[in-house]
Amino acid sequence: MILLLAGELYTQVIDQIILSGEMEFKRSDYLAWTKISEGSRLIDRDTILKNISLGLSEQGYFNPGLKVAYLPGQDSQRVNLSLDIIEGEPTRINSIILRGGDSTSNLMFSAKLEFLRGDILKKSELENNIIEIIEYYEDEGFPFAGVKINSIYFFEDTVTYKPLADIYLSIDTGRTSRIDKIEISGNEKTKDFVILRDIGIKEGQYYSQKNIDEIPKQLNRLRFFEPVENPTFYFNSGDEGVLVINVKEKQTNNFDGLVGYVPGNNLSEKAYVTGLVNVSLRNLFGTARAAAFKWQRLDRYSQELDIRYLEPWIGGYPFNIGIELFQLKQDTTYVQRRLEGTVEFLATENISASVIVSTESVIPSESENSVFTVYNSSIINTGFNLKIDTRDDYYAPTEGFYFLNSYTFSRKKINGPAQYLSQLTERNLNFQKFAVDFNYFRAVFKRNIIAVGLHGREIRGSILELSDLFRLGGTNSLRGYRENQFLGNRILWGNLEYRVLLSARTYAFAFFDMGYYLRDEDTMRKIPEAAGTKHGWGLGLNLETGLGVLGVSYALGKGDSFSSGKIHFGLINEF
Secondary structure (H helix, E strand, O other): OOHHHHHHHHOOOEEEEEEEOOOOOOHHHHHHHHHOOOOOOOOOOHHHHHHHHHHHOOOOOOOOEEEEEEEEOOEEEEEEEEEEEEEEOOOOOEEEEEEEEEEHHHHEEEEEEEEOOOOOHHHHHHHHHHHHHHHHHHOOOOOOOOOOOOOOOOOOOOOOEEEEEEEEEEEEEOOOOOOOOOEEEOOOOOOOOHHHHHHHOOOOOOHHHHHHHHHHHHHHHHEEEOOOOOOOOEOOOOOEEEEEEEEOOOOEEEEEEEEEEEEOOOOOOOOOHHHHHHHEEEOOOOOOOEEEEEEOOOOOOOOOEEEEEHHHHHHOOEEEEEEEEEEEEEEEEEEEEEEHHHHHHHOOOOEEEEEEEEEEEEEOOOOOOOOOOEEOEEEEEEEEEEEOOOOOOOOOOEEEEEEEEEEEEEEEEEEEEEEHHHHHHHHEEEEEEEEEEEEEEEEEEOEEEEEEEEEEEEEEEOOOHOOOOEEEEOOOOOOOOOOOEEEEEEEEEEEEEEEEEEOOOOOEEEEEEEEEEOOEEEEOOOOOOOOEEEEEEEEEEEEEEEEEEEEEEEEEEEOHHHHHEEEEEEEOOOO
């Protein structure tokens, strides 16, 4: 009979939860501790009391007064749960006594723990301090260090009669450890020395957990591997400390191409080829050397050619050398060619600085109507930049930031056309270019990332031509507008994205972009000032494929209807 009544009781549903008594904590806290809610099935009193007591003890309340009662509900299948709570006085820390470890470190931690004296004995705060001690010893060469709570002595203050506690901790440092061997597996193409020089850890040095935790981030930046897992450490039969790094290589040589043939409309108009060819070789011979070739022709009159090469770690020193050959044929206006060389110094794993030197020429296209487009000019550029990169992954970062600040000084010599030189007061011109990029990433929930980007460009000089101006709009700046739709001597844009990771490097996102451009008035050529603020918003998907990371987005610009939105898509730059 008793069993039948008990079975009937626990099939009842809680109609209301009534809290009363002396409480500092919120109703939501108690509901979370009890693990029940209105509408859920009733559980026994002992479980409710145990859950609340556990929740209060984690907050430092070890002597509560608790009463649980069941009151009649609306019908026989419903019951009201009454909780009468007296939390009592919280237990405060009187002292924390450390044993074990080394005397110097114990003095340092004892001084830090002294600040906890008088605080409420909360489980989370005590655990955080214990973790800090463990992490300290792990970074000092003790990978198997541990801290044990030997005992907690509870007593009552003889003056105030309030509960206090003495906490006794013991530190077991374990054995000091060196990294005698480094074993790397999974790198079928990439040479071992490439991985070793990037992680910055050498055989024979003491174990440091901080350095070990940085290894996945450093290797992910190479972009040669699938997301790298944390390395493992163990002692082999010869009592040697072995660090094991497992990697899985991804496709680093990519080819992307699309070529079309457009016939002429009549006998006087020739046919032409249009399309895109993009070849990226980012780990030549497994040595981290990189080369890239890009050819793009959008219409009959415009095409772009870009060839790059990177030689890393010259002579085993942290210097990278890059070479780029770029040519742009812009409509029927001009042809621009640039040969650029870069020397990058890798100061740390996160910070680098570069010196850039380039020569550039701009040649106006011949025109039957002899209409002025741009001057024939030659330019020498010198500049430098500073880069700080703390992102945990290149393709889909979940934390960290990227900062790039650059300055370029350009000396431009105007050579022609001869009929327009008389308009100039000087033919040797100086320009200054400023650029800044900042991207910040933070996980707000698991697999939910906020990405913020701020970017700016400005050029200063007396005579600015089309070839000197910056371009705004399209996939990599202001979505919802055509590629390079706006021109300006000053452009600013910002990007805000909310990303949801679908896999390690594939994510869906919603975005909002805002951009500003300014082209100053040119009185000599009677060009009025042009300025504007634009915004775009939409949805997109970054998808990791065998060809690389493909980005696709649908964006609406200012004043666009749904049917007039833009689709942006292309491979993420992998050079």
